[in-house]
Amino acid sequence: MKRLKSIGAFWYDFVIGDDWRVAAVVVAALALTALLVHAAGVNAWWLLPLCVFAALGWSLRRATAGPKP
């Protein structure tokens, strides 16, 4: 069990990293893009880059909210 937990923790850290919100924004943006393309017929190529920039800015803002270490 302990080994499984450590393997899970390793892969979580490997893929998701320090801020899970970044991964959540990317996945949500891709889902919304697919919805716009396939359901509404909108070629939303601009959506994912905008969300990526916003996610990076949001994550940096959260990480730097306090004073430097």
Next chain:
Amino acid sequence: MTALPLILTVFVACAVEAIEALTIVLAAGLTREWRSTFAGLAAALVVLAAIVAVLGPTITLLPLTALRLVVGALLAVFGLQWLRKAILRATGYKALHDEASAYLREVAAAKSAAVTSRRGINDWYAFTLSFKGVLLEGLEVVFIVITFGGNQRNMGAAVIGAAAAVVVVTVTGIAVRAPLAKVPENALKFAVGIMLTSFGTFWGAEGAGVSWPGNDAALLVLVPVVALVSLGYTLLLRQRPRPGQAPAAAHSSEEVASS
């Protein structure tokens, strides 16, 4: 995309990981025993090669749209992690990765550990230190090789880029017999973060069904835009007033803005 950008991107990404692995291998070899260290290194390389040999051909069998969606999402998340860390390091919110001090920490730990023989290996500590270090750093290399190679349907070019990086770093490491502390590691990570985020965004959106204006040429715009936005965030964070801190001018020479 032609093979050259693919080879160069994989080369730089893999060189960064190879430098970190080299630090661990040198610490194990110079303070413990080279034979056991090389055995650990070889064992890790065999495991990594097996992963590429199994996953590489398998991933190219997947439908391209699904592959681009999944791999694009993973690469974008992975690239944003690298960018976030590189920006935080460049602005002083996170300590710079210092190969020289990392090497000294590994040497101190290696010197204090007892020598034990196991399974035909003279020094089990040197073996496991080398094996784990190379395997963990190598997994990121494998991830980049498989995702880039699979998406471009050119696994050979990705493997060439990775192998060239490992060879260059290894030869340099053997020549200087010291960790490559003078390599601007954060600047390289910043560049790799930009490439991974750009390619991840491009492929992910394609996998979701969009048609990029100009098709593949959109990457020529996307990469500089990601770089500009990242540099913009870096400059913004440097200019931000920080309570109780010295002005932002006193940064190390390993700065991304100058790279």
